[in-house]
Amino acid sequence: MKIGIVGAGSIGLLFAAYMNGLFDVTVYTRTIGQAERINRNGVRLVKGAGPLTANVRAKALGTGPMDNDLTIIAVKQYQLESVLSHLPAKGALLFLQNGMGHLRLLEQLNVEAIYVGSVEHGALRETPDTVSHNGAGLTRVAVFRGSPDLLEKVASLLSDTFPMKLEPDFYEMLAGKLAANAVINPLTAILGVRNGELVENPRYEKLLEKVFEEAAAILGFKDPQDRLANVKRICRNTSENRSSMLKDLDAGRPTEVDAILGYLLDEADDREMAAPLLRAFYEMIKGKDSNGRESC
Amino acid sequence: MKIGIVGAGSIGLLFAAYMNGLFDVTVYTRTIGQAERINRNGVRLVKGAGPLTANVRAKALGTGPMDNDLTIIAVKQYQLESVLSHLPAKGALLFLQNGMGHLRLLEQLNVEAIYVGSVEHGALRETPDTVSHNGAGLTRVAVFRGSPDLLEKVASLLSDTFPMKLEPDFYEMLAGKLAANAVINPLTAILGVRNGELVENPRYEKLLEKVFEEAAAILGFKDPQDRLANVKRICRNTSENRSSMLKDLDAGRPTEVDAILGYLLDEADDREMAAPLLRAFYEMIKGKDSNGRESC
Numbered sequence: 001m002k003i004g005i006v007g008a009g010s011i012g013l014l015f016a017a018y019m020n021g022l023f024d025v026t027v028y029t030r031t032i033g034q035a036e037r038i039n040r041n042g043v044r045l046v047k048g049a050g051p052l053t054a055n056v057r058a059k060a061l062g063t064g065p066m067d068n069d070l071t072i073i074a075v076k077q078y079q080l081e082s083v084l085s086h087l088p089a090k091g092a093l094l095f096l097q098n099g100m101g102h103l104r105l106l107e108q109l110n111v112e113a114i115y116v117g118s119v120e121h122g123a124l125r126e127t128p129d130t131v132s133h134n135g136a137g138l139t140r141v142a143v144f145r146g147s148p149d150l151l152e153k154v155a156s157l158l159s160d161t162f163p164m165k166l167e168p169d170f171y172e173m174l175a176g177k178l179a180a181n182a183v184i185n186p187l188t189a190i191l192g193v194r195n196g197e198l199v200e201n202p203r204y205e206k207l208l209e210k211v212f213e214e215a216a217a218i219l220g221f222k223d224p225q226d227r228l229a230n231v232k233r234i235c236r237n238t239s240e241n242r243s244s245m246l247k248d249l250d251a252g253r254p255t256e257v258d259a260i261l262g263y264l265l266d267e268a269d270d271r272e273m274a275a276p277l278l279r280a281f282y283e284m285i286k287g288k289d290s291n292g293r294e295s296c
Numbered sequence: 297m298k299i300g301i302v303g304a305g306s307i308g309l310l311f312a313a314y315m316n317g318l319f320d321v322t323v324y325t326r327t328i329g330q331a332e333r334i335n336r337n338g339v340r341l342v343k344g345a346g347p348l349t350a351n352v353r354a355k356a357l358g359t360g361p362m363d364n365d366l367t368i369i370a371v372k373q374y375q376l377e378s379v380l381s382h383l384p385a386k387g388a389l390l391f392l393q394n395g396m397g398h399l400r401l402l403e404q405l406n407v408e409a410i411y412v413g414s415v416e417h418g419a420l421r422e423t424p425d426t427v428s429h430n431g432a433g434l435t436r437v438a439v440f441r442g443s444p445d446l447l448e449k450v451a452s453l454l455s456d457t458f459p460m461k462l463e464p465d466f467y468e469m470l471a472g473k474l475a476a477n478a479v480i481n482p483l484t485a486i487l488g489v490r491n492g493e494l495v496e497n498p499r500y501e502k503l504l505e506k507v508f509e510e511a512a513a514i515l516g517f518k519d520p521q522d523r524l525a526n527v528k529r530i531c532r533n534t535s536e537n538r539s540s541m542l543k544d545l546d547a548g549r550p551t552e553v554d555a556i557l558g559y560l561l562d563e564a565d566d567r568e569m570a571a572p573l574l575r576a577f578y579e580m581i582k583g584k585d586s587n588g589r590e591s592c
Contacts, residue, residue: 203583287499
C-alpha cells in the first residue's frame with residue numbers, strides 16, 4: 001500500500017519512520033534540500049535503546065504527481081491552506097491537525113474518503129532528518145467522510161508498534177483534544193511551566209478548571225466532569241513535557257493559537273458567549289507571538 | 297520637627313535621604329545590623345549627578361520608645377500588622393502602603409491624626425544603606441482622620457525638592473492608585489514585560505482595558521474613561537520600568553498581590569461581582585509566588 005506523508009516536521013517524520021517497511025512511504029517536504037537530505041540519509045528515529053534509520057523516499061511537495069492510496073497531511077493548521085492545492089484528487093486523505101478550524105476546509109475537498117486524526121505522541125524534530133520519539137502514545141483516528149475500510153486496514157497493519165485507534169465520532173474526538181489543547185497549551189505557555197505543574201500547583205489547577213469551563217461550554221460537552229478529569233490526566237501523563245505552544249513561543253516560532261483559541265472564540269462569538277479567560281489568553285499569546293521573546 | 301520612618305526599604309530610605317536636614321529624622325529598621333550600618337555610613341542617595349550621603353539616625357524597631365511629631369510607615373502592606381504594635385500612641389501617622397486593604401487596620405488605631413499617602417517615585421534599594429532614585433515623581437497625601445495641619449506644614453517644608461501634594465479625598469486617591477496597580481503590576485509580572493509594553497503592544501493594550509474594566513466596576517469609578525487614560529499615561533511615563541511585582545517575582549520575594557488584587561476580589565465577593573480576569577491573574581501570581589521561579 002502506498003502512503004504519502006505531507007510535511008516533514010516532527011509528526012511527519014515520526015509517521016514516516018514507523019510506517020516505512022510496512023508500507024511504501026513517500027514524504028513530501030517543503031524544500032528540495034530537505035527531500036535530498038532524507039533520500040541520502042533516511043529518517044533517523046531516536047528512541048529508547050538507540051537510533052534506527054528508515055530508508056524513506058522523499059520529494060519536495062508540488063514537484064510531481066502524488067499517487068498514493070492514503071495521503072497523511074501532517075503540517076500545522078496554519079500551513080494547511082498552502083498545501084491543499086497540491087493534494088491528490090484520488091485516494092484517501094488523513095488530516096492530523098490540531099483544533100477544529102480545518103474542518104470547514106475539508107468540506108470543500110472532492111475526495112471520496114477523508115479521515116481526521118489526533119496524535120498523542122510526544123515527538124521533537126532534532127534535525128531535518130532526525131526525530132526523537134519522547135512520549136509513546138497513540139493516534140486516534142475517525143472518519144470525516146466516506147468508508148472506514150482503508151483506515152481499518154492501515155490501523156490493523158500498524159497494530160502494536162505504532163497504534164492507531166478508530167474512534168466512532170470525529171467531532172467528539174477532536175473536541176476532546178481541542179479542549180485539552182485550549183487549556184494546557186496557553187496556560188503552560190503564559191506561565192512558563194511544564195504540563196504537570198498545572199495540576200501540581202493548586203493555584204494553577206484552579207485556573208485550569210476555570211479556563212476548561214469556558215471551553216466546555218462552547219464545545220457543548222455533555223460530560224464536562226469526565227472531560228475535565230481527562231485533561232488533568234493528560235497533564236499528569238505528560239508531566240515533564242513542555243507544551244508545543246510553550247516551545248513555539250520560546251523559539252520565536254508562530255504558535256497554533258488561532259487553530260485552538262481562535263477557533264473557540266469564533267464559535268463563542270457566533271453564539272454570543274463571553275469566554276473572558278479564553279479571550280485574555282488569546283490576547284496574551286498573540287501579543288507574545290507578535291513580539292518574539294521579551295528581553296526583560 | 298521630629299520625623300520617624302518605619303521601614304528601611306527603598307521608599308523608607310528615599311524619604312529618609314530627602315527629609316533629613318529639613319527635619320530631625322530617625323529611621324526604624326527591622327534588624328539591628330541595618331541600623332548600625334546606617335548610623336555608621338548614613339543613607340547614600342544615588343541620583344543623576346552623583347551620590348549624596350544623608351547622615352540619618354537609625355534604630356531597630358521595638359528597641360526603644362518612639363517620640364516623633366510625624367511617623368511615616370513605609371513597610372509593605374503584608375508587613376504592616378507586624379509593626380502596628382510598635383507604633384506610638386501620640387503624634388501623627390502617615391501610611392504609604394499600596395492598595396486599600398490596610399484601611400480597616402487604620403480604623404482600629406487610637407491616634408488623633410492619620411494620613412495616607414501614595415508614592416509616585418521610582419526607587420530601588422541597592423544595599424541596606426543605599427537607595428537609587430530612578431524616577432522623580434511626587435507623593436500624594438490625604439487626611440484619613442484628624443486635622444490636616446501637620447501634613448500641610450510638612451508638605452510646605454519639602455516644597456520642590458521632594459514634592460508632597462495634598463489631595464482632598466483619600467478614597468479617590470487610593471482607589472485611583474489601586475486601579476493602576478491592579479492592572480499594571482499583574483500584567484507586567486505575568487507577561488514578563490516592562491510597563492510601556494502594555495500600551496505599545498495592541499494585544500496587551502486590549503487586555504489592559506478588559507482588566508481595568510473589572511477593577512473600575514468594583515471601585516465604582518464615576519469617570520472610568522479618565523481613569524483608564526491615567527493608567528495608560530502611567531504606562532507611558534514609566535515605560536522603561538519593570539513593575540515592583542515583576543521584580544518581586546523575579547527575585548523570589550513575596551509580592552503585594554493580596555494588597556492589590558486580593559483586596560479587589562474581596563470587595564467583588566461582598567457585592568457578588570464576577571471579575572474573572574482579576575481572579576485569573578490573582579491565581580497566576582499566587583501560583584508563581586508559592587513556587588518561586590520556574591526553571592523551564
